[in-house]
Amino acid sequence: MAQKDHSWVLITGASSGFGEEFARQYAEQGHPLVLVARRLDRLQTLAETLRRQYRIEIVAEQVDLSDIAAVVQLHQRLRERGMAIDILINNAGHGLQGPFVDSPLGATLAMVQLDVASLTAITHVFAQDMRARGRGKILLVASLLAYQGVQNFAVYAAAKAYVLRLGEALHRELKRDGVTVTTLCPGMSDTGFATAAQQKLTPALKLLMMQPAPVVRAGIRALQAGRISVVSGWANKALVILTWATPRWVHQAFLSHAMNG
Numbered sequence: 001m002a003q004k005d006h007s008w009v010l011i012t013g014a015s016s017g018f019g020e021e022f023a024r025q026y027a028e029q030g031h032p033l034v035l036v037a038r039r040l041d042r043l044q045t046l047a048e049t050l051r052r053q054y055r056i057e058i059v060a061e062q063v064d065l066s067d068i069a070a071v072v073q074l075h076q077r078l079r080e081r082g083m084a085i086d087i088l089i090n091n092a093g094h095g096l097q098g099p100f101v102d103s104p105l106g107a108t109l110a111m112v113q114l115d116v117a118s119l120t121a122i123t124h125v126f127a128q129d130m131r132a133r134g135r136g137k138i139l140l141v142a143s144l145l146a147y148q149g150v151q152n153f154a155v156y157a158a159a160k161a162y163v164l165r166l167g168e169a170l171h172r173e174l175k176r177d178g179v180t181v182t183t184l185c186p187g188m189s190d191t192g193f194a195t196a197a198q199q200k201l202t203p204a205l206k207l208l209m210m211q212p213a214p215v216v217r218a219g220i221r222a223l224q225a226g227r228i229s230v231v232s233g234w235a236n237k238a239l240v241i242l243t244w245a246t247p248r249w250v251h252q253a254f255l256s257h258a259m260n261g
Ligand SMILES: NC(=O)c1ccc[n+]([C@@H]2O[C@H](COP(=O)([O-])OP(=O)(O)OC[C@H]3O[C@@H](n4cnc5c(N)ncnc54)[C@H](OP(=O)(O)O)[C@@H]3O)[C@@H](O)[C@H]2O)c1
Pocket: 012, 013, 014, 015, 016, 017, 018, 019, 036, 037, 038, 039, 040, 063, 064, 065, 066, 091, 092, 093, 094, 095, 114, 141, 142, 143, 144, 185, 186, 187, 188, 189, 190, 191, 192, 193, 194, 196
């Protein structure tokens, strides 16, 4: 086992998918963890397994992150317990597939609240502490869809474009304070995302599908190296190059077909 690293890692959305995998990989490195999500039973089961396997300290926090007051309270609770978060994995989020006008407004705004407002709030409160300590690392989980507008994923793609732009700006802004900000852009991956987003799995998406482990490894490696952003997987990297290298109508038509069939 690798030598133990005693800096605390906070992972949002740790009850499934990428978040669960981030917890496994950081546990393997010996970090103590704070796991955050709404499904406490899943967090507790994961915490129990990882504690037994790696002998690390783990705190499971049941929080609905779309409630900004709950985000502030979480930050306050951890402070009162003297827990300084050195690595923040801002991963919780969900998508929603469907025509913009037909999607319920409430569900659409709830997504914006979690993917944009909550992510901003968490980053804000923990980045302040990191800046005061002169060290820290923040990973923002965006998406491959951040690189362009996507038919039937209009608001999700726009929300993830926000995350990518926020991360790029904060990377420069916080660098001089000793805080690293990196944005991870995964493509289609085998997590709970598709079910939560009511996403149609087209043949192209099945072909591009990645497992969470290599995506998370790419994110941790990029964060550790202090990179501004990373796209996981060669096929996904090629899709970003396609976005840069072709007229807008070409890559929009291509991705729209891949996403919607
Ligand atoms: N999988 C993909 O294809 C893909 C591609 C690009 C980007 N992403 C991004 O990757 C991130 C992680 O998603 P995933 O793919 O791992 O999907 P997932 O398996 O559905 O995980 C989503 C996580 O977010 C948590 N979450 C959702 N709403 C929450 C809330 N209101 N409060 C607290 N936690 C909440 C969920 O926990 P609870 O339900 O227990 O609260 C769960 O742990 C998201 O930001 C997503 O947009 C995914």
